[in-house]
Amino acid sequence: MAMPLPIPSNATITAWARLIRAHNIVFAAVEGELKAAGFPPLAWYDVLLELRRSGGSLRPLEVERHLLLAQHNVSRLVDRLEKARFVKRLPVEGDARAQIIAITDEGRDLLTRMWPAYAAAIQKHVGDRLDSEIDATQLSHLLARLTQSEK
Amino acid sequence: MAMPLPIPSNATITAWARLIRAHNIVFAAVEGELKAAGFPPLAWYDVLLELRRSGGSLRPLEVERHLLLAQHNVSRLVDRLEKARFVKRLPVEGDARAQIIAITDEGRDLLTRMWPAYAAAIQKHVGDRLDSEIDATQLSHLLARLTQSEK
DNA sequence: TAAGATTGAGCCGTCAATCTTT
């Protein structure tokens, strides 16, 4: 008699373990290089980039949706960004509960200054480790599957 | 004239972004299910599993090496595990600086009780989202490349 | 009551400094 296949399969368990490990190693390496160059955490870059992409400002709820952060995390992250002068909180006409988070000139400048170091780190820790564009595309494709909703 | 290719390539940048996003989504989903079932963080499971795999005990430095944790993190993690009775710290003969971290019966029991829920979560959030064993193997292979040393 | 956002308490990770033993 054949042995029943384990659920999850060994291939699935290995994929899980390597996803966690690859992320931890690559993320720490990239963020570590930026930190060594005197830059703030990548979470700051992510928020500022979303703001710039969206024309300069977003509502907190939109930041939460784009970056998959909880409401209170955005609140605290914006606290730090505002204290560092990279964003400003603006009131919303007609709804005193709401606010708009707007990137400042200093925030745009930080994005500009960070990108060369960030790009170099991505190339070093991701691009240089894959043999070809085809591999990068294939990896992206498989990772995208993990974040799609159930079949 | 052809445009120069950006470095890193768009494919590389996409692979980086999806690695981060896939990890965040899948990890939060798996750990969230375990937490909802009343279990401790995955980091606890990782340490206990390494101890069991190694015959029941390890030196802190070996835990650091296996799990890619800093010395002080292991120290604090073991504090919590010891307080929860899942491990014990034992002295080392002949070197009063050193210690041995040993899994307890309660620790082994936790591993046993967690695995069914953990396995189900991995299947749901990884296995079920890949079309085949071949995909899981291919993904593992590409992720492994990211953690190999420079060519 | 609900929506939008913040707050306080506590947990966890990180940095630099420290302690003890070799």
Added chain:
DNA sequence: AAAGATTGACGGCTCAATCTTA
């Protein structure tokens, strides 16, 4: 001085509770 490990201070995340306005 170096090795093994811990500690204090603090940054950042998470939970539940809260505050304000709609």
